[in-house]
Amino acid sequence: MSTRIPLPYTPRVLELFRNPKNVGPMEDADIVESAGSPACGDMIRLYIKVTTRDCEELVERATFESYGCAANIAAASILTELVVGKSMRDAWSISWKNVADELGGLPPIKYHCSILAVGALKRAIRSYYKKVGKRPDWLPEELTQEERQTLEEERMLEKLYSGYTIKVPLPRGGGNEATRP
């Protein structure tokens, strides 16, 4: 088959792929956000339950579903572990590199899995504040690297595979389900 090259996964990636944590939908989730698409062959859906303690919003629980490769599953799994108990602000500051490092590293071709997972998280956080009608000062207008790359992947692959050009423009100042292509 074309350019099939074995990809070395770390033991941590394989372990989380085999025994992922926090799998499945969450009925009482405050936010449900996805990144990627079935056409990309790479899709993550995050479910997050938020709680407020001492006037601070914390991630109480997080679960995921994944349609994707082993790295995609492992990245989503570790991300749910990383965010639980964190304030929304600290959760926002998690980068794709943090996720990759927690996995003991990823092959370069799989960096996008980590980017997609964090892209889904950032979308989820934006979507939460949109829902509750608040705008914390630490939440930037501008899209982060992970959000931009997630959008690029969705747009590029959809364009490449579906044979049509996407007419919906990039959302300004943050993606949500309504405006994303």
Place this chain on the structure above:
Amino acid sequence: MDNENSGYVPKEVVEEMIPYFNTIGYGHPSITHKLGWEAYEAIYRAKEALTQVLNARNLGEFALVHSGTEANNLAVLGHALANRGRGGKIVVSAIEHLSVIYPAEEAEKIFGFRVVRVPVDSEGFVDPEVLKEFVDNNTSLVSIQMVNHEIGTVQKISELSKVVKETNPRAVFHTDAADAFGKIPIDLKKLEHVDMVTLSSHKIHGPRGVGVLFIREGVKVEPVLKGQLSYEKLWPGVENVPLIAGFRKAVELAYRDFDLNVAKMREARDLLVRGVLEKVSDVLVNGPLDFSMRSPDNANLSFLYVEGEALTVELSINGVYVSSGSACTSRILEPSHVLLAIGRKHEEAHGSILFKTSRYHTREDIEYTLEVLPKAVDRLRGISTIKK
């Protein structure tokens, strides 16, 4: 079960190779001393074996290279070099191996040929009537696989090559038979309209590193690489004699009990496909549904709602080795061009798994696979964002 990408090399073949490293024939095959003669003899015997099993006219019609990819490059670019300045069309099917498609695109860029891709139907067949439409007086080369490497479609090469020659007798017809070799009978005398044929050692349990291009006498091809020629006149450099000796042994083993070997692959494949379809829901069979028109070793199945790379990793952990047409297993993040060409949607291609059975698979191997595979699919479907 990943014999598509590379396979098991039996003991007899390994033992055949070892003496050629340091005991006999470790000389240069075109130098006149004992070790050189022995090396020459090993190459000669390999070509002789090919001449015999494939019913060729003489052994000078075979060029030995180092892979099927090199053989396809030699066929396409070697033809383009020999016919440069004349332009013309290179006609390939949409599901050719990339080692045909990419050299054809190079021939377009460098030598001014025009590449035309013939569409295939939903099972991968090239319709002779459709091919006829694509061939004209300006057609220089036509390349259509005998057996598709991913979906196992067995083309009617005899008929397709006849159509080409009837339309344009000067057009050269090449077929990549790497996946047909050892699986369906190839008779070069009967395939009178076929000018060039690609074969590969590792597809018949020979060592990786030997490819063959059959070039019918009178067909013009120029070397693609330049350098000191040895025995081989179309590929410079010293031949890899130990591997060639092993390849000869692999040819002998594949053809000694050809029908029995094929029956074993077929039996294992049929058992596998039947079992999977019984035990797993939402599975698509990619390629011909009429298994008599499909290579006896090939099963290509799409498991909906799961991504193929994850499934290959899961199966690998359980000791079952397969490959996938998913974008995630490739470096370029594009799904298999073959599956897209037969009209599979992207998510169907992403969930595809390619199995290739061999004469070495036992009933127990298949039963074990049938035990592990449904569990793997179930687990990944349980995690998936896409549900039925």
